[in-house]
Amino acid sequence: MTHVTIYRNKENECIGFTVIGHAEYADAGEDIICAGISMLVINTCNAIEALTTAKFSLTTNESEGLIDLRLKEKPTKETELLLSAMILGFENMADDQDYKEYIHLTFEEV
Secondary structure (H helix, E strand, C coil): CEEEEEEECCCCCEEEEEEECCCCCCCCCCCHHHHHHHHHHHHHHHHHHHHCCCCEEEEEECCCCEEEEEECCCCCHHHHHHHHHHHHHHHHHHHCCCCHHHEEEEEEEC
8 A cells, every 4th residue: 555644734734745655456567557647746746846946855755655735835826837737647546446445545644
């Protein structure tokens, strides 16, 4: 199962996330859940880097299936929009009858 934790500040703004684990929906190379999660996360990280001025830290570990992104400052409107789009994708996956047993989504205030 893939565990996704979304971190929010007291203003309910997304300030980071951690994704860890492998969905184990199918064999490597055929796992559409893992591919979907990876696409959401990697595209969001790339978009934040390319399309915003946000400063952030990024930690990855491929064998653990870990990607951790933390903003170093208050999110801009652009950064918040990109992160909200990613969260929407995770929520849709977590609510889908066929996929919800492969993704666990939680929110934490930090």
